[in-house]
Amino acid sequence: MGVIVAPETRDLDGLAVQLAAWLSRRIPGSDDVRVENLAYPHGAGRSHETILFDARWSIDGRPQTQSCVVRIKPMRHTVFPDDLFEQQYRVMQVMHEQGRVRVARPLWFEHDASLLGAPFFVMERVRGRVAVSVPPYAKEGWVAEATPAQRARMWENGVRQLAAVQSTPLDSVQFLRGPKGAEEGLAQEWDKYVRFVAWVSRDRPWPVLEKGLERLRANWPSNQPPGLVWGDARLGNMMFDDNFEVVAVMDWEQPSLGGALHDLAWWLVLSETMHGAASGRPLEGMGTREETIALWRELTGISAADVEWYEDFTHLKMSCTGVRLAQLGKMPFPDEAWLTKRLKVGGAA
Template sequence: MIVAPETRDLEELAARLVHWLSGRLAGATGIAVTDLAYPRGAGQSHETVLFDAHWSQGGRDHSQGCVVRIKPGAFTVFPDDLFDEQYRVMKLLAQESDVRVARPLWFEEDPAVLGNAFFVMERKRGRVPVSIPAYAREGWLHDASPDQRRTLWRNAVAQLALIQRVPVSRLGFLAGAAGTGLAQEWDKYRRFTAWLEETAPQPVLRDALVRLEAAWPAHDPEGLVWGDARIGNMMFDDDFRVVAVMDWEQPSLGGALHDLAWFCTLGETMHGRSSTHGAYLEGMGTRDETVALWEEIGGKSAAGLEWYEDFTHFKMTCTGVRLGHLRGTPTMDEAAMRRRLKVA
């Protein structure tokens, strides 16, 4: 059985949102919520619903495209609850950076409204390179010209690099019990492994942790971690320019190189010359080109990136094991996992 994030009756959700908005829009009349829909290719950890809000206020009619993102209940992909933090990160980025994010509008802590905490952000309009079906095999990016893909790639890497220009001093609320830097991300995935072992032993993951720790990198530049850095979490306009950087559900102050490593690893997997999807997209930058552009715009060195790419494979494997458990489907066999994680 395939498990997905919680879903609900959208007509009932509309009625609840109308009632809730009446308390948020002072003096508004004629509040209506229309065109509710679950987005195509939505994420696997949060229930996310698109809608349009309409109201009259101060003698004028208003309309706002919105997205409601609801804190997960039973379907939890990650051990850490960072729901409040993702809202705060997006709010800070929207107000104080050049990173293009959807503007957060309201946060609701009371679970009585929708069954759990939620927040509403503005809805951006554009296109997303989806994973199912794989964007390298079909769809608008597959059908684009190499020059258009080049524009998309440059814009995506520029946004990735601009994340590293956000002062970490403004993000102190992300500091974890293990502190900041690589130690914070390491602690998160060490605990992730222990969490997975509550369901089944994970000898390969344990061996991989030993191997990675023995090769601990010397270069650990500070920086904000987006958490799922890929073009599939970016929205683009018709000119192939970034409209929004999305899905901030696992942010941290773990360091600058985690997102770059994730971005490069996913790029090679999805559309690079070694793509496992069997499709190379001409115009998308190579790993080396991505690193060079990221360093140029972000102003930080990517020295030692190879270790972070190995750590990326470890992180992805942890997430894959967890999703396999939630869906009731087998994960990759032990031999394949050992090859992926480079452990004997």
């Protein structure tokens, strides 16, 4: 059994009553609405309060059931400087309607913060298994116990869904445009993390992060293909069935129009960290970095030139998130000497 890593938790019995009353208003003609089996997922869901539940009701005497997930907007324990809560729901709507990327079916969005203390949305619960971070999936659990052939199937299916994100027509997600001067492309992602560095540096300077930005800016990539950014592209944000097929791609909380290579780079870095040599236990069957890039290029038709720069940018992004989680008391502050090495800035930070 994993551990609950939600940013905060609440009384689930009380939540069941609140959700039942809310659903009775949301579902036309419904009677005797009940909400049962509430639970927090284990080992995942660090940035948003996410709760599983079953809803039961009747319409004209006919019983109805729906397994659901409610995702509640973080109000106090915010990991990211940008509020994209409604945008993540809208991205999932687009993904579900287009059918290229497998996502849970979005059901309802609630703007009224008075109901649960924050806006929230409900989506259909998809049944499957998740490669959790706590405990690390490379060390124990169903991924570690799978055969090399099963892991190879999981890796390939994961990369195929990663690539499918880039088949999303950008005109269908124009609601993701950024601020003036950074509406889309690399400029949008760059602006986001320049502001992120400033945000986490308000109470304590982090010159190593500033140096990381300077190094990246001095080595600006020439290859900047357009594309949708999922934002947290990793195996642990996919759900798999018993045949190691992807049944859901999850956690769209930081999407943008920033370009195709950000997700590929994020996937590569997290693969190395979680199940590559950096994990201490490389998993046989998982594709190598080179194999992942080759399959992604074949599927998307997009050049992966300069992906190394995007991997370095990923390290900067993850460092910002690590500092912020430490500020929230969720993990120790990163060692600045370690950050200096990670961000390749050299010298004393």
